[in-house]
Amino acid sequence: MPDLKRTALYELHQELGAKMVPFAGYEMPVQYPPGVMKEHLHTRRAAGLFDVSHMGQVIVRGADAAAQLETLVPASLAGLGESRQRYGLFTNDDGGILDDLMIANRGDHLFLVVNAACKDADIAHMRANLSCPVEVVDDRALLALQGPAAEAVLTDIVPGVSAMRFMDVIVTDSAFGEVWISRSGYTGEDGFEVSVADDQAVALARALLASDDVEPVGLGARDSLRLEAGLYLYGNDIDTGTSPVEAGLSWSIQKVRRTGGDRAGGFPGAERILSELDNGASRRRVGLLPEGRAPMRDGTPLFDSETADKPVGHVTSGAFGPTVERPVSMGYVPTAMAETGTRLFGEVRGKRMPVTVADLPFTPANFKR
Structure with missing residues (x-):
């Protein structure tokens, strides 16, 4: 795979038998010998270790980093407590989403984690619009340890993480040098993301994998x-044409950025986004439960009847859900058809198949509150 970057864990992935694929400009492991289903279920049952260094x-x-960044994101950052992290969105002038990201207040600076495919554009966007320094961290790996056993496993290596709440962040010393830890992740399970120096990444990964509870994923x-x-993938479930309200991300816009006061609005696309917050959007992201065993994947058109000529919406993500033991999807439909239980039809290989609008998430979140 020429011209692709490699993370600090590349050789370890090969040693562990990973199947490597191109992803966001990197060679990344798509699965290991046990396979996707076993890796998924092991994460839900114990703990999975993910290489997310491509992020x-x-x-x-x-001193005014939070105030400046508020001109690019609808989230309240001036009100973000020290050692806390918040989900945010870069929006464009049309109210669409340029990227989603995590923003942590680490006292004298903000630490951001942005999507791999968008990071160059995000960095350029910030440098073009902020007067404060924007520093790219390019010498640290990022590991995610996710699952109900994650706390116990990481506590053996970094004592004290058990005191962290969901969305807490710390910077602390360890046997692997200084580590930057957040209690967050992308699985719906309790877990942590750990930034560690590149030259310590393999040693830390091996220490985590030494636990019987941890498998690579x-x-x-x-x-x-x-x-x-029920978590969104940028480029599929959210993109430059999707507003936060349509995507069901209104919760990420705190009240102080919505109405009254000198911090309301002031971010790109505020006119559309604030209008939709008040009046609703014409479409909504919903959960979808296809009948049968065949997943309805990204791009599947959705119809309101078996004979309708024009689609009313489309699927943005779909796969078989190993935990729920059935296909699950997400997509966009008109707000009038977004009520739970609404029956629609997805067109799969030329055939209309029933699908029902469902609540998200499909499996309950297990974050430590």
């Missing part, structure tokens, strides 16, 4: 885990 790690410095199971958890 972008960025530091934004300056690739991109395949990462996708099915996040889908069951």
Whole structure:
């Protein structure tokens, strides 16, 4: 795979028998010998270790970094407590989503984690619109340890993480040098993301994998885990044409950015987004449960009857859910058809198949509150 980047864990992935695929400009493990289903179920039952070093790690410095970044995201950052993390969105002038990201307040600076496929554009966007320094962290790996056993396993290596709540962040010393830890993840399970120096990444990964509770997990199971958890994939479920309200992300826009006061609005696309917050959007992202065993995947058109000529919506993500033991999908439909229990039809290989609008997530979240 020429011209693809490799993470600090590349050789370990090969040693573990991973099947490598191109993803966001990197060679990444899509699965290991046990396969996607076993990796998925092991994460739900115990703990999975994911290499997410392809994600972008960025530091934004300056006394007014939070206020400046609020001009690019609808989230409240000035009100973000120290050692806490918040989900945010870069929006465009039309109210669409340029990327979703995590933003942590680490006292004298903000630490951001952005999507791999968008990181170059995100960094350019910030540098073009912020006067405070934007520093790219390019010498650290990022590991995600996810699942109900994650706390016990990581506590053996970094004592004290058990005191962290969901969305807490810490910077602490360890046997693997300074590590930056957040209690968060992309599976719906309790877990942590750990930033560690590249030259310590393999040693840390081996220490985590030494536990009987931990198995390596690739991109395949990462996708099915996040889908069951009702979490969105940038480029599929959200994109530049999708507003936060349509996507069901209104919760990420705190009240202080919505109405009244000098911090309301002031972000790209605010006119459309604030209008939709008040009046609703014309379409909504929904969960979808296809009948039968065949998944309805990204791009499947949705119809309101078996004979309708024009689709009313489409599927944005779909796969078999190993935990729920059935196909699950997400997609967009008109708001009038977004009520749970609404019966629609997806066209799969020229045949209309029944699908029902369902609540998200498909499996309950297990975050430590």
